Amino acid sequence: MAMDEQDTIAVIGAGVIGAAVTLALAREGRRVMLLDRAAPGVAGASFGNVGHIAAELVQPLPSPALLFGFWRELVRFGGALDLPPSRALGMLPWITRFAAAAFRRAENTQHLAPLVLPAAAQWSAWLEAIGRPDLLRRQGHYEIEFGARGHAVMQAQALAMAQLGVKTRPVSAEELLPLQKAAGADMSAGLWFENSAHVIDPLHAVQAFTDAAIASHATFTELEVRSLRARGDKIEILSEREPLQVGTVVVCAGMGSEALLAPFGLHAPLQSVRGYHVELPGHAPFLDAPVVYTREHTLVTPMDGRLRASSYMEFAAADAPADPRKPAALRKTVRKLGYACDPEGASWVGSRPILPDYLPGIGRAPGPAKLFYAVGHQHIGLTLAPITAELVADLVAERTPRLPVAAFDLQRFGAAAP
């Protein structure tokens, strides 16, 4: 006999997306049960991201320029992309969809941009509402390029950003000087992005959302969900414990989402694109906001008591062993940029959950079961957590979503194989 919790909404996955969804639903007075195989925020990408509220990343990544010039981005040519040919072969359907999306970039930007542009203000409002404004700093971010090409690169970037409605201003020579001196560079150019922000600890942000949800009567249970099954208009959650029947489920399980959604006919072709981070405890920042070093493909964010530096787009299975060469090279880069960074030390690797068109999956499964999902938030899941949660709350309440979500329906990838 399954335990019956008809009025309960089970949210599966306590990363930043699931934690935000739980909070949005709990604040509307719903009975919410958050489930994860580990404590909130620790097991997935939400633990180790680099804290940037990336209100400038309004364009999905696939573009004709990347399609034809991707080799320039490969690690072996000094880039951040590691796509081994053996892995690419097994990914042909994903790559084909990525290629098709490259030619729909303008259209897909129209869908994504409204979610991304207000992200810093939205984060601010969310953290104010739960009494934790201390977790967010609205100091924008910087993009910096050293060397003779810097000015041209930044001018082109400023123009491209202006066309997308993203405000930037050139960084003054005075502000650039500490960075330039630290890196031993003769020339540099930079842009400051006023509408981005950063969180000073991504794990604490997830914990703050979860704590606030629990204060609004949500619960958290550590549970590995084996599978989900439709039972008429209810959904059964199968695990090592006795089956549980609930009226509504929201799947926010990052890389674990594809298998959970398949029984509902939904195909979520998620790729794991891994990134690494290393930390510099006690290190003061050169500028008081995240700095993107464009040529070095490295982002350094000031966090609580430390700096966190991140890089790489490694196409590898989520559970594959970490490649020790990458954090070692990242430490070397960070040292070259003038930071005091030990050549060896701890590092972290995690998977960005990515759908081939780089749009998230937000919607409801077809059929009578109330099965919702919020998956595939690629490089900007932290950025998009509050708006995604608001959209899911709209869908669960059967209100017209505050922004159009049709483009995020997973049915764009066809049905899952039975």
Ligand SMILES: Cc1cc2nc3c(=O)[nH]c(=O)nc-3n(C[C@H](O)[C@H](O)[C@H](O)COP(=O)(O)OP(=O)(O)OC[C@H]3O[C@@H](n4cnc5c(N)ncnc54)[C@H](O)[C@@H]3O)c2cc1C
């Ligand atoms: C190096 C790096 C840097 C990044 N930097 C940024 C950044 O600066 N800004 C930004 O906006 N984004 C950034 N991102 C992306 C961002 O971290 C992700 O998009 C986001 O964390 C995804 O959140 P999520 O909740 O969907 O997934 P996750 O955080 O991966 O959470 C999924 C959760 O589901 C649980 N789960 C899965 N399957 C099951 C199951 N069967 N049963 C129970 N639990 C399950 C997992 O344990 C996990 O806790 C970065 C990512 C990386 C890797």
